[in-house]
Amino acid sequence: MNNLDKQNTIQAMQTRQMFAACNMSLATSTLLAALLAVMQWKVVDHEVIFVWFALIVLVTLARIALVVAYRRAEKNTASHVWLVRFRVGVLAAGLVWGAAGFALFPAAYQQQQMFLIFMLTGLTAGGVVSYSADLLSGLVFSTLMIAPLFVRLLLDGDSQSIAMAMAALLYIGFMVMSLRHINRNIHENIALHLEAADREEVVRASEERYRLLLTHSPVGFFHYDLDLVITYCNDRFAEILHSSTEHLAGLDMKRLKDQSVLPSMRRALQGENAYYEGFYRATFSEADGWVAMTSAPARDASGRIVGGITVVQDITERKQAEEVLRNRTSELELHNQTLFRINQHTALPVMLNDLVHQIEALHPSMICAILLMDNDGLHLRHGAAPSLPDFYNQAVDGLPIGEGMGSCGTAAFRGERVVVEDVQKHPFWPPMFRELARQAGVQSCWSQPFKDKDGRVLGTFAIYHQQPALPTEHEIILIGRYANLLQLVVESDRAQTNLHIAATTFESQEGIFITDTDAAIIRVNRAFTDITGYSAGEVIGQNPRLLSSGRQDARFYAAMWEGINNTGKWKGEIWNRRKNGELYPEFLTITAVKDEGGIVTNYICIFNDITASMAAADQIKHLAFYDPLTNLPNRRLLMDRLDQALVSSTRSGNGGALLFIDLDNFKTLNDTLGHDIGDLLLQQVALRLGCCVRGCDTVARLGGDEFVVMLEGLSKQPLEAAAQTEAIGDKIIATLNQPYQLAEHAYHNSPSIGAILFSDHHLSTDELLKHADIAMYQSKKAGRNTLRFFDPEMQETINARAALEVE
Numbered sequence: 020m021n022n023l024d025k026q027n028t029i030q031a032m033q034t035r036q037m038f039a040a041c042n043m044s045l046a047t048s049t050l051l052a053a054l055l056a057v058m059q060w061k062v063v064d065h066e067v068i069f070v071w072f073a074l075i076v077l078v079t080l081a082r083i084a085l086v087v088a089y090r091r092a093e094k095n096t097a098s099h100v101w102l103v104r105f106r107v108g109v110l111a112a113g114l115v116w117g118a119a120g121f122a123l124f125p126a127a128y129q130q131q132q133m134f135l136i137f138m139l140t141g142l143t144a145g146g147v148v149s150y151s152a153d154l155l156s157g158l159v160f161s162t163l164m165i166a167p168l169f170v171r172l173l174l175d176g177d178s179q180s181i182a183m184a185m186a187a188l189l190y191i192g193f194m195v196m197s198l199r200h201i202n203r204n205i206h207e208n209i210a211l212h213l214e215a216a217d218r219e220e221v222v223r224a225s226e227e228r229y230r231l232l233l234t235h236s237p238v239g240f241f242h243y244d245l246d247l248v249i250t251y252c253n254d255r256f257a258e259i260l261h262s263s264t265e266h267l268a269g270l271d272m273k274r275l276k277d278q279s280v281l282p283s284m285r286r287a288l289q290g291e292n293a294y295y296e297g298f299y300r301a302t303f304s305e306a307d308g309w310v311a312m313t314s315a316p317a318r319d320a321s322g323r324i325v326g327g328i329t330v331v332q333d334i335t336e337r338k339q340a341e342e343v344l345r346n347r348t349s350e351l352e353l354h355n356q357t358l359f360r361i362n363q364h365t366a367l368p369v370m371l372n373d374l375v376h377q378i379e380a381l382h383p384s385m386i387c388a389i390l391l392m393d394n395d396g397l398h399l400r401h402g403a404a405p406s407l408p409d410f411y412n413q414a415v416d417g418l419p420i421g422e423g424m425g426s427c428g429t430a431a432f433r434g435e436r437v438v439v440e441d442v443q444k445h446p447f448w449p450p451m452f453r454e455l456a457r458q459a460g461v462q463s464c465w466s467q468p469f470k471d472k473d474g475r476v477l478g479t480f481a482i483y484h485q486q487p488a489l490p491t492e493h494e495i496i497l498i499g500r501y502a503n504l505l506q507l508v509v510e511s512d513r514a515q516t517n518l519h520i521a522a523t524t525f526e527s528q529e530g531i532f533i534t535d536t537d538a539a540i541i542r543v544n545r546a547f548t549d550i551t552g553y554s555a556g557e558v559i560g561q562n563p564r565l566l567s568s569g570r571q572d573a574r575f576y577a578a579m580w581e582g583i584n585n586t587g588k589w590k591g592e593i594w595n596r597r598k599n600g601e602l603y604p605e606f607l608t609i610t611a612v613k614d615e616g617g618i619v620t621n622y623i624c625i626f627n628d629i630t631a632s633m634a635a636a637d638q639i640k641h642l643a644f645y646d647p648l649t650n651l652p653n654r655r656l657l658m659d660r661l662d663q664a665l666v667s668s669t670r671s672g673n674g675g676a677l678l679f680i681d682l683d684n685f686k687t688l689n690d691t692l693g694h695d696i697g698d699l700l701l702q703q704v705a706l707r708l709g710c711c712v713r714g715c716d717t718v719a720r721l722g723g724d725e726f727v728v729m730l731e732g733l734s735k736q737p738l739e740a741a742a743q744t745e746a747i748g749d750k751i752i753a754t755l756n757q758p759y760q761l762a763e764h765a766y767h768n769s770p771s772i773g774a775i776l777f778s779d780h781h782l783s784t785d786e787l788l789k790h791a792d793i794a795m796y797q798s799k800k801a802g803r804n805t806l807r808f809f810d811p812e813m814q815e816t817i818n819a820r821a822a823l824e825v826e
Contacts, residue, residue, distance in 0.1 A: 031098035032212075033152040033205070034089075037105055041086045044149040048112065048142065049079050055123065055138050062125035071122055074115045082108040102153065109156040113163030116142060120167035136183065139164050140190060147194050151201035158195060165191040239331035242317060245288060247272040247281065250326065259333045261304040276302045280312055287314035287327035296334070308335035343493065349381050350497075354504060367512040371403035374508065378501060379406060386461060386483040389505060390418065390427050392476055399431055402478060411459040420476075425452050426466035427479040434476055436498065438465045441487040463488040469502040469509070477509045530605075534622045538562050541621075550605075550628045552598030563624070568594040568602045579609075583622075587611045592629065604629050646720040648698055649705035657719035657727055661784045664731050669779045674733035674740035678748055679773040679791035680708070682755075683803045685724035692764060697724075699761045700768065707754045711747065727791070733776075740776055741808065748772050748806040756804065769804035771795055776808075 052075040056068045085108055089101050120139060125131045143164040150157040165187050172184035239256030243249050249270045257264045272281060277300045283293035293314045300307040311334045317326040353374070360370050375387045388404035401416040418424060420431040429447050430437040440463055442448045442456045448464075456462070461483040468476045480502045482490075490498065530547040532540050540558045548554055551566060558565070571593060582589040590608040597603060605626040612621040644656035652660070661677075668675050682704065689697040701724065708718045708726060717729040730747060733740040752770060759766040773794025777787055790809040797807040 034098045034102045034105065036152045036205070037150060037156070038086055038089050038101070041082060041149075044145065045079050045082055045086075047145065048116070049075065051138060051142065052076075052116075055119065055135065058134050059123045059125065059131055062128040062131045063123050067122050071115065071119060074118075078108070078111045078115050082112065106153070106156050106159070109150060109160050110163070113146075113160040117163040117165075117167040120164075120171050124168075124171050136168060136187075139168055140187070143191070143194055147197055147201070152205050154199065154202040157202065161191060161194050165194075239333075240328070241267070241331070242326055242328050243272065243284065244326040245324075247284060256331055259306065259308075259310070259331060260301050261306040262301075266303070274302070276300070280310075283312060283314050284327055284329060287316050287329070288324060290316050290324060308333055309338040310334060346381060346497075350500060353377050353381070357504060357508060361508065361511045361515075364515060367509070368403065370508055370512075371505075372405055374504070375403045375405055382497075384484060386485070387501075388412075388415075388427075388481045388483065389478060390415065390431075390481070391478040391509065392420075392431065393417070399427060399479065407461075407483070408459050411455055414455050423447050423449065425449075426464040427481050430466040430468045430479050431476050434468055434470070434474070436465070436467045436495075438490060439463060440489050460485055462486050465490055465494075465498060467498045467502040469506040471506065471510055477506060480505050530626045530628070532558070532563070532624050534563065534624070536619055536621070538622070550597075550603075550626070551595070557598075566595040568596045570594040570602070583609055583611055587613070595626075604633050649702055649720050651705050651708075651726075652717060652719040654719070654721050657717065657721070657729065658784050658788075660717050661729060661787065664729060665777065665779070665784070667731065668777065672735050672778070673731070674735060674737065674776055674778045676730040676733060676740065676744040676774055676776050677787055677791040678728040678730070678744070678751070678806075679788070679795040680726040680728065680751065680755075680770045681772075681795050681799070682724035683769045683771055683799075685768070688766070688768075692761070696761045696764060696766075700759060700766065703759055703761075704755060704768075707757070708751065711751045711754050727788070735778070737776060737778075740778075744774050744776065744808075745806065748774060752804060752806065771798040771803045772806040773798055774806060774808050 052072055056072045059068060085104055089104075116139070119135065123135055125135075143161050146160040146164065147157050150160055169184050169187045169191070172180040172187065175181075236253060236255055239253060239259050241249050241252035241256050249267055249272065252264055252267045254264060257267055260267065272284065275281075279297055280295055280299065283295040286293035295310075295312040295314075297310070298308070299310045311332045312329055314327050314329045316324045317328050319325050356377075357370070357374065360373075371389050375389060378387050379385055386404075386406045388407055389402035390399035391402040392398075393400050397420060399415070399418040399420060401412050404412050415425070415427070418428050420428045422429055422432055423446065424432070425448055426437045426439045426442075437447065439445045439447055442462060442464055443453050448456065456464070463484040463486070464481055466479045466481040468479050470476050480498065482494075482498060527544075528546050530544065530550045532543040532547050534540050539560050540563060541560075543553075543555050543558060547558075551558075553565075579589050579591075588608065588610045590606070592604060593607050594602055594604055606629050607624060607626040610623045610625075611619045612623060614620050644653060644659075645651065646653045664675050667673075682700070685697065685700070688700060701720070704726065705718070705720065708728060712718060712728055712730070713732075715731050717727075717731075719727045719729070721727055728747070728751070730744060733743050751772065755768065755770045759768060773791045773796065775787055775790045775794060782790070794807050794809040797810065798805050801807060
């Protein structure tokens, strides 16, 4: 408060004080006026007394009205205005009372004179007291009361009056001095009161701020004495301990079960500032959590330690956040380490085992296990669970997936997380599984399946606890993160395996080349170079048409691309050209590679050089239809061609014939010179027979020393056809009768030939061959080295003989 405000406040208090004292002074002065009027009634003119008293009453009423108005308008009008009005009232009262010193002073009545003097001096003393708050009011009232009396006594002129006048003068001087002293005291008291009020307000405001600070502080405060007894605490401290301030006040800290906080409090009593941070468990409530405490000594005015003050903060959330951050950092480090090990191609079992060890190190209360989906998609196989007993891991290896097959079997079956708080009570765990869990010392199991990008379950990640437990929200997030990491590990391992397989396959014995969508070659394997003769550098960027042999026309390639575009693949045999110009057959497979949107990105072409296989197939075919010794058609091919000849003969009407040839005395040659010499004879006979027939005819070896010649395109006339057949037969006989040189042996041989004509399907192929054979035997009976046609009468004779033998 500045000086001007202070002076205004003092003036207002003075004014208030004087108005407060008016009631008594006005009543007293009125009663004294009435008493004076009565005392002077007999010695002073009645009209003078009446007029004077009337003025006294009027002034008194006016001042009463002024007091009433002040009280009603105290807060609305400035204090100096009311002070002026008060002073005017005092002036009026002083004038009326001072007039009594002249008007009511009896000249001849000493007793009444003394009463008047006593009355006026008494009122002066009373005025000094009543108006001492305002020095001017007191001076005016005192002067106006005594001055007229002083003048009146001087006017009397006698020594007694003059002595009394001097006495009045001294009295008024004393009254003025007293008035000044009282006024100064009042002024000082008011100033002191104001200062005290200001100091009290400052203290009250400070105490209120301190109270609000303690009450609404986000941290807890408590004060304790030298015996470690809490003397005060704020609401926040009580809230931290789940208690009330009333319950905590007076609490002896030495009774606490958890006394980890006491050492820092005792250090404060020794004059030190002490700090404590740790996990605290309350004694008289369920509160527990991380707290940070700062304790300092509390001293009295002399500096003596009288206790301690402790500031308490609940840092549980901060600690949890630090733990989350620390775990997240560790998880990121684990993730990075896993990526590094994936890039190092670490074996999957080693990686899974190390991963479980690291997860359990980050979360000591967890026991982790990994199961992998079997190739059949119906069972889970052991992946990694180093902290579980071997008997348990062996028992769950091969676990069937399905509803109620434990946490992992159910999770893999459903494809979603399964949380079992207590395995001994949950229906997903049948009795056998519960007993395994009991022996392994686990009571809860949370299982999270992890899947590939297509949603197929790859395996499960399980977290066990040794007591019944449910996961927190943070732990659920944690399970998901570790499952995602396992997905990355398993998919990377499978991708690496597939890449290895693909690389091995790519470098297989099959030729492989890959093109882009513009049919430009972008990659070839080593087998491609081995088969075509082109190196990778010579064909990269080239179109595969550089391999074209020219043997397939445009329609062939159009059909091939139509198949690729419609079905995404094509395969078939094709002829291509090597770098050296050699043509070769290959079996080619073309597959279109599409992205996730179904757009073709590449073409993979796989081919085999089938030159050898085709040769082998031809060889097998040749062996199936040709005699390996003479390279002539065998019985199967002969019968096939005979069927075709019969069809052709029926259609054209031309004749045909079969010549059944048997070498005379061939067995004797084998027995005397050996089979190898016999084979040489058969080979030379085959060559000579080929020289005796036309290109449209067939020479076949049935086996042993038996040959068959089939003639086609003979005359439609049977006799002419027979003559043509006979001419060829004679030629054969003449040719086969020529000498043979069999190694160092010169040899002569002759054939026996049976013939039969055919022109339609009246006889089957077997019957024709049988009839030719009969004719050949007729030739042998005729002396060998001759030709005979089939005689039906002879066939009847043979049939009759066969019938007799059966009977």
